[in-house]
Amino acid sequence: VEASIPEPLREAWRKYSVSEFGNKEEFEKELVRHIETTLARSMYNCDEHAAYSGTALAFRDRLIIEWNKTQQRQTFTDQKRVYYLSLEFLMGRALDNAMLNVGMKDAARDGLHDLGFRVEDVVEQEHDAALGNGGLGRLAACFLDSMATLNYPAWGYGLRYRYGIFKQEIVNGYQMEVPDYWLDNNPWEFPRHEITVDIQFYGRVKNYQDETGKIAHSWEDGEIVQAVAYDVPIPGYGTKTTNNLRLWSSKASSGEFDFQKFNAGDYESAVADQQTAETISAVLYPNDNLERGKELRLKQQYFWCAASLFDIVRRFKKTRRAWNEFPDQVAIQLNDTHPTLAIVELQRILLDKEGLEWDEAWNIVTKTFGYTNHTVLPEALEKWSVPLMQNLLPRHLQIIYDINLLFLQSVEKRFPQDRELLSRVSIIEESHPKMVRMAYIAIIGSHKVNGVAELHSDLLKTTLFKDFVKIYGPDRFTNVTNGVTPRRWLHQANPLLSALIAEKLGGHEFLTDLTLLDKLEAFVDDKDFRDEWAHIKTMNKLRLAKFIKRTTGHAVDPNSLFDVQVKRIHEYKRQQLNIFGVIHRYLSIKAMSAEEKKKVVPRVSIFGGKAAPGYWMAKTIIHLINKVADVVNKDPDVGNLLKVIFIEDYNVSKAEIICPASDISEHISTAGTEGSGTSNMKFVMNGGLIIGTCDGANIEITREIGESNIFLFGNLAEDVEELRHRHFYGSFKLDPQLEKVFTAIKGNMFGDAADFSALTASIEEHGDYYLVSDDFNSYITTHGMVDEAFKNKEAWLAKSITSVARMGFFSTDRVINEYADSIWNVEPLVVKD
Ligand code: GPK
Known part of the structure; x- marks a missing residue:
């Protein structure tokens, strides 16, 4: 019609x-x-x-x-569009x-x-719309803002989870998870009940001869689940462009399938099937940097990829162009390996539905896709068991085997007799059961693969994906360093600072050209400007102090040094290093004379972040932070010299209050483990200094703002392997300062020591994989330098202003333009009124 x-x-x-x-x-x-x-x-x-x-x-x-x-x-x-496929969009509030x-x-x-x-x-x-875990999901949200602001014709595709990331409650110092049912009265989505796609699962593959005598394949039987589109408008800043985020919701198919059961009088079982279908989009998996191979997760992935691809192909077919023009009209970016099945699905559509030859189809596929990798942590790399995939997606597994065969044949031709190489790069890992390596499909099926910061992209090329660099050459691999949107993370989160900057620069143009911030350097010595800058920081600290008072009951003094670490709780991010440092500080203060105490810079150590529900070590770290807070905050020997605050249920809207209020924030991952980090950028953009390791984007932040404006410490990525090796094969000697901290913990200073034994043992007994002990001394010493620097208010202020002035590089506008030029080959659609 x-x-x-x-x-x-x-x-x-x-x-x-x-x-x-x-x-x-x-x-x-x-x-x-x-x-x-x-x-x-x-x-x-x-x-x-x-x-x-x-x-x-x-x-x-x-x-x-x-x-x-x-x-x-x-x-x-009708120009080329970008489709950003992400299982997570951590949007926060929209109004x-x-x-x-x-x-x-x-x-x-x-x-x-x-x-x-x-x-x-x-x-x-x-x-909050909290359809994400952490950095990966928030990056996708910042990208949407920048793509709209820059007028790119771009759509996001994701899942409409009924439950976003769980709400965290702290009960007796332990994390408890409460479901986040967020959909009631959500004004920001538009249900499109007329836009549906039937998605197939299970079943079997039938081979047949087509009219030309060629062997063709069809996927038959199985179960059908319906995908329903919900659209969320994404307004750009200062432009009329309003892009679309399309989220799919699952529903039982209304096809004849189910009616059979209804008609047969099997009402209960038919309703049960309905619920099973709705389960697919029910819940966001709460893991960050970890994959667990659950069947329902694979169903989510295919459901979302198949619905999105159908939608994209449907839109393309309306233009009646030839198939070889598909990559001129469509760029699809894969946010991590989660949407890798989209590669296989497009190949399936082109072969089985549209009747293209393999090579022609595969050529279209590889020109269409780009793949972004966000981590080198091995536990985050997705693998799916072959039997699981055989059962759920039999035709896709066949295609994966074909992709692999052709790929390995081409490798064999170029590197004859290198059987080791072949088994290393095979999509199929020869384990029991055999596993499909998703990252390898993503590399082989894309024309560009990128990491998210320079060090990370280099590590990809020299370690994880080394063999593929040898096979494809270095050009397939590139770097696009992350950013954040200055609209939300400066203008919205810090209206006072945004207004001050606008006053000095003569308008808000810096919000769409962040490099204009460099003009602020001219005012570093301007007395009035400095006073206002300092005043704004104090106001933002007061705002946070009020929030802390209201939510935790603790009074913190805004004149103290606010030291913040907010992010997902993970051993590699090393909140344990931070809390051990806090204990060390506490013990030092307790050992001081009244005279010595006068020289101490009062500090508030602020933590926030969720642990994956099944990640015991991360939960233990949360427990320790809360127990230390209990003891320290009521110790009269310490008073205001040290307060420890754990902010419950850290999320995007809380980050907007926290980021503008830090004096220093911590980005202290073991060197070589953090892909990029993005909160480091948010904090510096808001005039906070950072303490960090030479990891992820910290390195590029240092390059931009200057070494004298950042507190770097710890071992370098290039030394990590050697150190780990020594822990295992040499002798392990606990850092003496850290030993004092452990002695306090073991003496039950923070409650039953048994509660924390796994944490101390992971360091003392199990090889200290994250190098907490190796970096401890350097960390403590560097915090001493932070204290000293904070005493010199004028010098501190100069560092703060200079750093903000030099953060122009870290806008997602720059990031999106890089993707558009070097990966997507798309142009903005300029709007004339
Ligand atoms: C990386 F692999 C993953 C993941 O599963 N979740 C996630 O949030 C993060 N990330 C990296 O850990 C950060 O270093 C990076 O800044 C962020 O992705 C965005 O690229």
């Missing part, structure tokens, strides 16, 4: 086409209309949450109008971001004020 209205009838449409509110009064009118009709409330019955819903609905109307125009424009110009990106926050503030509300309180009513 043609859904487009014929030209003679379009006059009426044009006449009544909705328009956007453009000022305070029009906003108020829309707000009241939504509250009184959509929400069925009134001025006698309007709390902050209703004010939030009304405001969100008013803004969502604006977004969807621009969304429609953007989509029409993109369809009309404040929408107000700022659309440029109507002042109108909303004034309008809400007229009606009896404060915009800050209204914005806080929103539940």
Whole structure:
């Protein structure tokens, strides 16, 4: 059915086409209309949450109008589009971001004020959209913001989880997980019940001869689950472009399949099948940097890849172009290996559905895909068991075997007689059971593979993917160093600083060209400017102090040095090193005379982050932090010289309060383990200094801001292997300062020592894989330098201002332009009004 209205009838449409509110009064009118009709409330019955819903609905109307125009424009110009496939989009709240990106926050503030509300309180009513674990998911969210802001025709594709990342509660010092049911009254999604895709699982492959006598394959029987599209508008900053994030939700197929059971009177079992289907998009797997090979996870991956590919191919086919033009119209970026099946699925569609020859199809596939790797940690590399895949996706496994065969034959031709090489690069690992190595499919099926910071990309080339560099040459591998969006992480999170910078630079252009920050260096010695800078930091510390008081009951002094480590809890990120350092500091203070104590720089050590529910060591670290906090915070010998705070349920909206409030933040992973890190960038952008190892993007941050503006410590990546080897085959000697810390723990200073024995043993007895002991001395010494530096307020301020001025490189706008030029080959769609 043609859904487009014929030209003679379009006059009426044009006449009544909705328009956007453009000022305070029009906003108020829309707000009241939504509250009184959509929400069925009134001025006698309007709390902050209703004010939030009304405001969100008013803004969502604006977004969807621009969304429609953007989509029409993109369809009309028909240029190449980017599709960003990510299992995680850690969006956080949308309202404040929408107000700022659309440029109507002042109108909303004034309008809400007229009606009896404060915009800050209204914005806080929103539940975070937490469809991600950590850095990988937040990077995808920053990318969406930059792609829209830069006017790239770009869509995100993900899953609409009913439960996002769990909510963390701390009970008696232990992490407890509570489900995050977030979908009720979510104004930001538009269900598209008319956009559905049937997704097949299980079944078998039938081989047959087609008309030409060629052997063809079809995938038959099995089960069908339906994918339903939900669209989330993504507004760019200062542009009309509003892109789309399409999230798929699973539902039982309404095909004849199920009706058989209903008709047979088997109502209960039919409903049970329905629930099974809905389980696919029910929950985000809460692991970060870890893969666990669960069947449901593989189902999620295929469900999402197949629905997205169907959608992309459907859109392409409407243009009636020849298949070889597909890569000129479509670029698909794989956010980690999670969407690797998309490669196999496109090959299947082209072969089995569209009848292309293998080589022609494979050529299209490899030109279309790019793959981003985010970690070198072996436990994060995805492998799926062959029997599992055989059962769930029999045709895909066949295609994987064919890809592998052709690939190995080409390797064999170039490197004859190197059987070792062949078995090393085979997609199939010859273990029991055999395993499919997803990263290898992603490399072989893409034209570019990138890491996320220079060191990380170098390590990929020299270690994990070394053989592939030999086979394909170095050009297939590249680096695109991560960034963050300055709209959310400077403008939205730190309105005071953003306003001060705008005042000095004569406007907010720096938000879309972050390199303009370099103009701030001219003001480093300007007394008034410095005072204001310092004042803003204090205000932001006060805001955090209030938040801490409200949520933990602890009073912290904003004149103290705020030392922050917020990120997922992981042994490689080494929160244990931090808390051992805190214990060391505590013991030192307790041993001081009253006179000595006067010289101590008061500190607040702030922690936040979730542990994967099954990651015992990470949970033990959380437990230790909370137990240390209990003891330290009520010790009168210490008073305000040291406070330890664990912020529960760290998430995006809390990060927006925390990042602007740090004096120093910690990015202290074992050298060579952190892909990039992105919170390091957020903290420096907000005028905080950092202490860190020579790892991930810390190295490039140092290069940009200068060595004198960062506190680096610890062993280098190139020495890690040798050190680990020595721990095992030489003798292990615990660092003497760390030994004092362990003695305190073992003396039950922080509760039952048995609770922490696994943690101390991993270092003393099991080889200290993360080099906590090796780096401890350097870490403690460097914190001493931080204290000394903090005493010199003027010098500290100069470092803070200089660092911000030099952070221009770390905007995701730069990152997206690099992807667009070197991987996607797409151009922005410039909009004329
Ligand atoms: C990497 F492999 C993974 C993963 O499963 N989850 C995740 O958040 C992170 N990451 C890296 O650990 C960070 O270093 C990096 O900055 C981030 O991805 C974005 O690239």
